[in-house]
Amino acid sequence: MTVNWPSQNELLKWLKTDLSNWGRWGDDDQKGTLNHLSHEKTFQALQMVQEGDLVSCARAIEFKAAADVPSPPQHFMVSAGDTYRTGESHERQVAMDYFGLIFHGHTVTHIDSLAHFFWDGQTYNGRPSSVVSTREGATEFDVMAATGGIVTKGVLVDAPLLRGVEYIERGDGVGLSDIEAAEREHGVKVEQGDVLLLRTGQLGRREVTGPVDVAVGGSSGPSPEILPFLQNRRVAVMGSDTGNDVAPNPYELFTNPVHQVGIVGLGIWILDNAWLDDLAEACKRRGRWEFTISILPLKLPYVTGSPVNPMAIF
Numbered sequence: 318m319t320v321n322w323p324s325q326n327e328l329l330k331w332l333k334t335d336l337s338n339w340g341r342w343g344d345d346d347q348k349g350t351l352n353h354l355s356h357e358k359t360f361q362a363l364q365m366v367q368e369g370d371l372v373s374c375a376r377a378i379e380f381k382a383a384a385d386v387p388s389p390p391q392h393f394m395v396s397a398g399d400t401y402r403t404g405e406s407h408e409r410q411v412a413m414d415y416f417g418l419i420f421h422g423h424t425v426t427h428i429d430s431l432a433h434f435f436w437d438g439q440t441y442n443g444r445p446s447s448v449v450s451t452r453e454g455a456t457e458f459d460v461m462a463a464t465g466g467i468v469t470k471g472v473l474v475d476a477p478l479l480r481g482v483e484y485i486e487r488g489d490g491v492g493l494s495d496i497e498a499a500e501r502e503h504g505v506k507v508e509q510g511d512v513l514l515l516r517t518g519q520l521g522r523r524e525v526t527g528p529v530d531v532a533v534g535g536s537s538g539p540s541p542e543i544l545p546f547l548q549n550r551r552v553a554v555m556g557s558d559t560g561n562d563v564a565p566n567p568y569e570l571f572t573n574p575v576h577q578v579g580i581v582g583l584g585i586w587i588l589d590n591a592w593l594d595d596l597a598e599a600c601k602r603r604g605r606w607e608f609t610i611s612i613l614p615l616k617l618p619y620v621t622g623s624p625v626n627p628m629a630i631f
Contacts (some may be wrong), residue, residue: 320490320540325568332436332582336548339442339582341359346442347462349431349584353394353551358510362470362609366630374601374610374627375426376520378418378593383528387583390418391493420624421589423524423531423560428614429587432458432621434573434580441584463586463623464616467554470564471512471610471629477602487529489497490540490563491515503606509551512591512610515539520558521594525551543576548583554612555579556588556627588612589629592599596629603631 323331331337336428342352342450382389394415421574432455435446448457451510476495477484479502485491495515499505507513523529538559547555555561562573571577600606609630614623 320488320563321542322567323541323544325570328568328571328578330572331529331544332578336544337582338548338584342481343630344442346584347431349441349462350551350553350586351463352512353510353553354467355510356546358470362468365416365470365607365609367578368631370510370599370630370631372596372631374514374591374593374596374629375625376424376590377460378425378624380416383424384530385423385523385528388419388422390416392416402523416417418624420622422460423536424520424528424590425624426588426590426592426614426626427622427624428460428463428554428556428612429576429580429589429622430455430460430620431580431584431586433587434576436577436581438592441581449621455621456619459619459621460614460623462619463612463614467512467586467610467612469510469512469610470508471514471608472499472505472507472515473516473593473596473600473606473608474505475503475516475593475600475606477516477518478597478601479503484522485537487519487537488536488563488565490538491517491557492540493546496543496546499606505551505606507552508555511550512554512556512588512612513547513552514591514596515555516555516593516597517557517559518594520592531560536560536562537564541566541574541578544575544583547579547585552585554586554588554589556591558591558593559589561587561589588625592625599631600631605631
């Protein structure tokens with residue numbers, strides 16, 4: 318299968334007019350597609366829990382460089398047990414850590430806020446891109462808009478399973494036909510306020526083959542053709558086990574079309590690098606591809622996203 322690439326002109330129309338949510342929830346809106354959530358939706362999702370079984374959708378963070386991790390997360394001990402000397406005060410017998418990381422990229426599971434991408438000097442809702450500054454960070458559209466929690470229904474589209482392959486090849490994408498096949502064959506329906514997860518198998522494959530420089534080896538991910546579907550179904554969050562853009566792409570203007578049109582135009586929140594292999598096994602074992610999902614970003618003012626540990630609950 319190959320990606321059905323919309324034309325560049327189509328993407329521009331989607332961004333500027335056809336799929337734009339600018340002003341839909343008011344000129345001061347900071348939440349974008351999280352407006353599709355509601356107390357009623359959360360309550361309905363919680364009624365889906367039957368077993369209390371939890372499945373993490375996060376990849377463990379690694380503190381080492383790789384071909385796809387040029388600036389690795391950092392970790393060191395501020396104090397530790399191997400420095401203890403007999404007779405030292407009990408106040409000294411404590412372990413404390415420091416860690417820091419660039420979470421945007423291709424390996425850390427994180428959610429993007431609406432401050433992550435711009436187009437022609439504008440953010441979502443038509444604000445100037447200068448509201449995200451090098452000095453202060455995201456003075457608007459930071460991740461704080463999501464820190465009330467995202468607890469709703471999750472839907473998994475397991476594209477490799479539906480196609481009868483082990484994984485989706487780099488350069489190929491998950492498209493409308495995969496979502497339609499999931500709705501038809503797995504009995505799911507993507508609805509307003511859902512978290513839509515698209516599995517390619519790429520992140521799990523990385524554990525077998527080793528890291529790949531996306532700029533050289535390409536990447537799988539959601540096809541841009543699904544953007545109107547996300548808008549029409551009023552999806553709250555879309556994510557995959559990739560950086561969420563197919564690479565390479567044929568566009569002159571768009572480097573990351575799903576992010577650029579999705580974040581700036583639709584105001585959709587995007588979950589990057591979700592670990593979906595365990596979730597896929599849990600769904601397959603149950604024959605059930607819908608579940609309750611909880612995504613709880615850290616309260617990080619002025620930050621353009623957050624590392625997360627999404628939990629699927631059965």
